[in-house]
Every structure is written in structure tokens, then in C-alpha cells.
Amino acid sequence: MTYDKLRSLMPAPLARYVMHFEAAIEDTVSGFAASLSPGVRVLDAGSGEGAHKHYFTSQRYCGLDLAVGDQAWDYSKLDVLGDLETLPFPDRTFEAAINIVTLEHVLHPAKVICELSRVLASGGRLLLVAPLEWEEHQQPHDYGRFTRYALDHLLRQAGFTEISIQPVGGIFRLISRRLLNALQFFPGPLIVVAAVFFAPPALLLPLLDPLDQKRASTLGYICSARKPS
Numbered sequence: 001m002t003y004d005k006l007r008s009l010m011p012a013p014l015a016r017y018v019m020h021f022e023a024a025i026e027d028t029v030s031g032f033a034a035s036l037s038p039g040v041r042v043l044d045a046g047s048g049e050g051a052h053k054h055y056f057t058s059q060r061y062c063g064l065d066l067a068v069g070d071q072a073w074d075y076s077k078l079d080v081l082g083d084l085e086t087l088p089f090p091d092r093t094f095e096a097a098i099n100i101v102t103l104e105h106v107l108h109p110a111k112v113i114c115e116l117s118r119v120l121a122s123g124g125r126l127l128l129v130a131p132l133e134w135e136e137h138q139q140p141h142d143y144g145r146f147t148r149y150a151l152d153h154l155l156r157q158a159g160f161t162e163i164s165i166q167p168v169g170g171i172f173r174l175i176s177r178r179l180l181n182a183l184q185f186f187p188g189p190l191i192v193v194a195a196v197f198f199a200p201p202a203l204l205l206p207l208l209d210p211l212d213q214k215r216a217s218t219l220g221y222i223c224s225a226r227k228p229s
Contacts, residue, residue: 018180020206021219024168025100025129028222030055032098032127040095045084045116046102049073062094069105069138084112092121099128101220105141110154117158123229126160131220132167133174135181151223160225168220170212176205177219 016023033055036042040059044052047063048070064082067075075081082088084099084106097116103109116126130146146154148165155163179202186194 017206018176018203020173021168021177024222028127028129029098029100032096032125032224033059036096036125041093043087043089043094043097043116043119045087045097045099045112046105047078048102049075050077052098052100059096069141085115087115087119089119091118092124093119094124095121096125097127099126101129101131103128103130103146104134104144105138107143109144109146110157113154113158113160117160117227120227122227124227126155126223126225126227128155128223128225129220130223133217133219146221148221151221155223155225159228161228162224162226164224166222167215167218168222169206169218170209170215171217172205172208172212174217174219176202179205 010018029052033042033052036056036059038058042056042059042061044050044056044061044063047053047065050063053061053063062079063077064080064084064087065075065078066083067073067078067081080088084102085108097120099112099116103112106112113128120126128151130151132145132147134145136142148167151165152163179198183191183194183198
């Protein structure tokens with residue numbers, strides 16, 4: 001059972017509660033797009049199927065991807081087929097860029113962050129989401145995970161300032177997600193039996209998440225930064 005299928009079977013409010021990481025990403029991307037002036041140039045670096053394109057209808061959106069991550073995806077609507085490590089754009093092309101759960105799929109993340117900085121104009125803004133506690137996906141193109149300190153180092157090394165790195169949930173949301181993830185291993189009717197044991201704690205555990213103040217165990221981080229003027 002994939003996460004997308006699980007979400008499709010739930011009422012929208014329940015899906016947002018259970019799929020907290022995805023909901024947080026969507027809310028953040030939506031807010032980021034709304035904060036940008038109409039007509040500015042936005043790079044979606046690692047856009048995949050363009051899931052976030054609809055948020056940027058007022059801006060000049062450009063979706064770039066190498067199109068090797070998921071064989072089941074439709075990459076036909078990409079604006080640019082390209083490598084994140086060598087972006088095919090001149091310096092200072094974009095006023096904003098997003099990089100959403102893509103950094104784990106590159107071999108040289110520092111080079112990617114530097115490339116994003118290069119193609120951003122002075123004062124340009126970056127929104128980046130990266131995983132920490134996440135299962136392997138899009139194999140074999142899955143190469144790493146990132147602590148908040150690694151992300152801070154990568155962003156500062158590339159010259160970014162005004163850096164904000166926020167964990168998306170703590171250990172209780174993480175355990176909840178792992179319990180739901182475990183359902184996929186039960187064949188046929190056994191999944192119903194497993195759900196009886198796994199679903200109740202998965203639904204209750206997120207309520208305890210405020211107890212985890214440090215959030216050192218988290219699904220991932222939402223980061224924002226700015227290229228200096």
C-alpha cells in the first residue's frame with residue numbers, strides 16, 4: 001500500500017492529520033508561492049511530475065528534472081530536462097527556487113546547493129525540503145539523509161543567509177508514520193487484521209508530539225534561505 005493510495009482512501013481532514021509531512025510541504029509551498037510577486041521567475045529544481053506547478057500560476061514557473069527517479073512518473077510536461085548539479089541557466093536567472101524532497105537523490109548535494117545559489121538573483125529566495133528519517137525510495141537513486149546541521153552547513157557554504165530550518169514533527173509522528181508504513185507488508189486479508197492493531201496507535205500518537213520539544217527524530221526538515229543582496 002503506497003502512501004498516495006492510503007491518502008486517497010481517507011477523508012481530506014484525516015489525510016492531512018495522518019500524512020502530516022506531505023500536508024506541511026503543501027502548505028509551505030503554497031505560502032511561499034503566495035509571498036512572491038507576480039511575474040517573478042521561479043525554478044522548481046527536481047520538479048518530477050510538476051506536482052507544485054499549480055501554486056505558481058502568477059509567476060514564471062520553470063520545472064527542471066533529470067527524469068530518472070521514478071519509472072512510473074510522467075515527465076513529459078517538464079520545462080527543462082537537466083541535471084541539478086550543472087543547471088543549464090545563466091547566473092542570476094531566477095528570483096526564487098524550490099527544491100522539494102529531491103536533495104537525497106543527488107550524489108553531490110553541496111554542488112546542487114551551490115548551483116541553486118548561482119542561478120538565483122541577489123536577494124533571491126530558496127525553499128528546500130529534505131528528509132531525515134525516511135525509508136529508501138526511488139531506488140537506486142537514493143543517496144543520503146540530512147540532519148539540520150548538515151543542511152545549515154550546506155546552505156551557509158553556498159553563501160545563503162536568513163536560514164531557517166524547521167523539523168516537521170517529532171518522534172511520535174515518526175512512530176505513527178512507521179506503523180502505517182508497516183501495513184504494506186501484510187498480504188491480502190491480513191492487512192485488515194494488522195490495521196486493527198496498528199491503526200489506533202498510529203492515529204493517537206501524533207497527539208503526543210508536543211512532548212518532543214527537541215524533535216531530533218523527525219521525518220524531515222523545511223528550510224528557507226535567501227541569497228544576499
